[in-house]
Amino acid sequence: MAQVAYQFRPPEYFALTLFGLAMLASISDGGAMKNLIGGIFGVWLATIGADQVTAVERFMFGNYELYEGLNFIPVMIGLFAMSELLVQSTKINQVIETIKMKAVQLPSWADYRKIRGTVARSCGIGTFIGILPAEGATVASMIGYSEAKRWSKNKHEFGKGAIEGVAGAETANNAATGGAMVPTLVLGIPGSATAAVIIVGLMVHGLRPGPYLFEQQVDKVYAIFGAMLAANIMFLVLGLYGAKAFARVTLVPRQILWPIVFALAIVGAYSLNQAMLDVYLVLIFGVVGFLMRRFGFAVAPVAIGLILGEMLETNLQNSLKMLDGKWWEIFTQPLAALFLILAFITIMRPFFTYMSSKTKTVPTPFNE
Amino acid sequence: MDLPSFAAVAIPAFFGIFTDPYLLGLILLTTVAGVIIGALPGLGATTGAALLLPFTLTMDPVYAITVLTTIYCSATFAGAITAILINTPGTPRRRPQRSTDFRWRSAVKPAARLGSRLSPPRLAGFSRSSPLPSARR
Numbered sequence: 001m002a003q004v005a006y007q008f009r010p011p012e013y014f015a016l017t018l019f020g021l022a023m024l025a026s027i028s029d030g031g032a033m034k035n036l037i038g039g040i041f042g043v044w045l046a047t048i049g050a051d052q053v054t055a056v057e058r059f060m061f062g063n064y065e066l067y068e069g070l071n072f073i074p075v076m077i078g079l080f081a082m083s084e085l086l087v088q089s090t091k092i093n094q095v096i097e098t099i100k101m102k103a104v105q106l107p108s109w110a111d112y113r114k115i116r117g118t119v120a121r122s123c124g125i126g127t128f129i130g131i132l133p134a135e136g137a138t139v140a141s142m143i144g145y146s147e148a149k150r151w152s153k154n155k156h157e158f159g160k161g162a163i164e165g166v167a168g169a170e171t172a173n174n175a176a177t178g179g180a181m182v183p184t185l186v187l188g189i190p191g192s193a194t195a196a197v198i199i200v201g202l203m204v205h206g207l208r209p210g211p212y213l214f215e216q217q218v219d220k221v222y223a224i225f226g227a228m229l230a231a232n233i234m235f236l237v238l239g240l241y242g243a244k245a246f247a248r249v250t251l252v253p254r255q256i257l258w259p260i261v262f263a264l265a266i267v268g269a270y271s272l273n274q275a276m277l278d279v280y281l282v283l284i285f286g287v288v289g290f291l292m293r294r295f296g297f298a299v300a301p302v303a304i305g306l307i308l309g310e311m312l313e314t315n316l317q318n319s320l321k322m323l324d325g326k327w328w329e330i331f332t333q334p335l336a337a338l339f340l341i342l343a344f345i346t347i348m349r350p351f352f353t354y355m356s357s358k359t360k361t362v363p364t365p366f367n368e
Numbered sequence: 369m370d371l372p373s374f375a376a377v378a379i380p381a382f383f384g385i386f387t388d389p390y391l392l393g394l395i396l397l398t399t400v401a402g403v404i405i406g407a408l409p410g411l412g413a414t415t416g417a418a419l420l421l422p423f424t425l426t427m428d429p430v431y432a433i434t435v436l437t438t439i440y441c442s443a444t445f446a447g448a449i450t451a452i453l454i455n456t457p458g459t460p461r462r463r464p465q466r467s468t469d470f471r472w473r474s475a476v477k478p479a480a481r482l483g484s485r486l487s488p489p490r491l492a493g494f495s496r497s498s499p500l501p502s503a504r505r
Contacts, residue, residue, distance in 0.1 A: 076418040197436070205429040222381035223433065230395050231442055249407040254409075
């Protein structure tokens with residue numbers, strides 16, 4: 001592990017970050033362009049504030065509260081929480097029909113035997129999809145579902161409550177959370193939208209995810225693993241005994257739920273630095289996120305771009321200094337060149353598949 | 369850092385989670401919160417983690433990370449409750465399965481996560497034994 005960490009100098013980090021950004025294109029074929037636009041927008045947001053090396057002020061418009069750049073937390077709250085609130089507010093008049101449900105029953109032993117293979121398969125699929133940078137639980141559950149269907153003996157039951165379908169999708173979904181933590185902690189590239197938020201949480205505490213984290217903060221990394229295991233055991237118990245109670249939570253009226261979210265978002269943002277700027281950032285990025293969603297963009301690429309943008313810029317500047325301004329020498333570093341080639345392939349892949357198939361694929365928005 | 373000294377730090381940190389009563393209580397609390405967040409329509413793991421982020425700032429780093437990862441895991445798990453009961457768009461599943469499927473839900477997923485640790489027969493011991501429901505359409 002230590003040797004790997006020493007291999008990663010600024011050029012390698014730069015290429016790796018670029019690869020992480022390029023992965024945004026692979027989330028779905030149809031939405032590749034929109035995800036990349038979102039990612040680039042995030043990178044641009046990361047340039048706001050003073051340049052870290054030359055201290056040139058950029059996009060600050062004389063506002064010195066922006067000198068250190070955008071505070072990530074209010075941006076995250078705005079993009080994810082506030083925009084969701086605005087999306088929900090468009091559905092406020094929707095009538096929710098409730099259907100009667102029989103008592104919650106747990107699967108029998110025969111059911112477990114039936115899904116054993118599906119669960120094992122989806123576990124692998126989910127972990128693998130989770131490990132891929134920027135691909136989250138949603139993609140994993142879709143692939144888990146279609147694979148379960150492909151392998152199943154009774155395909156006609158799918159879509160009508162086949163237990164394999166549920167197991168396939170949900171196992172993959174859950175396995176992806178563990179997988180997503182791998183690129184997040186090892187490389188510092190968010191494995192999913194939530195992992196992006198977790199990276200921000202780590203950075204606030206001065207923990208910079210990446211190879212050095214394993215070198216210097218081993219105890220924290222293993223505490224995370226322990227916590228994930230403990231959480232999984234706890235919601236196994238909670239899920240088994242409290243499923244009925246939690247099912248009722250879905251009936252909470254929107255008119256009560258979302259005002260609470262609004263208050264939490266604003267109070268949370270203000271409490272960071274007691275600065276009104278953070279509150280304005282929440283509101284601005286709430287509207288930005290809402291508009292993006294209305295026009296079919298996903299907000300997660302913006303968050304990922306914002307996190308990676310800072311890394312990208314710092315590492316590019318450091319490697320230029322290291323290589324005496326000869327940027328082409330980045331390609332002569334073997335590891336960096338490898339990541340750059342991977343990034344190129346990832347970006348070009350949707351075009352190749354489009355050219356070869358000539359059929360338009362249905363876009364699946366990156367949404368968690 | 370060589371392997372023995374790596375393990376010397378890693379293993380106590382890993383099991384330290386299970387011996388710290390305050391941390392275990394925190395995990396229990398956030399698991400409940402995370403399941404509720406995940407089950408609420410519209411709120412998910414990402415939104416929940418973003419909302420709770422400011423509240424973790426004053427905590428000890430290990431506790432803060434624990435809270436965030438716990439929310440992530442449990443809200444992702446509970447997202448299935450919404451997906452199946454009220455059919456949130458974006459899930460690959462379709463309408464007719466709602467009520468039938470819910471009963472599978474609760475046990476299937478944790479079983480998967482812990483697949484290697486708890487064998488199916490053991491899990492079955494937890495469940496109320498019921499014959500295969502005929503309600504499956």
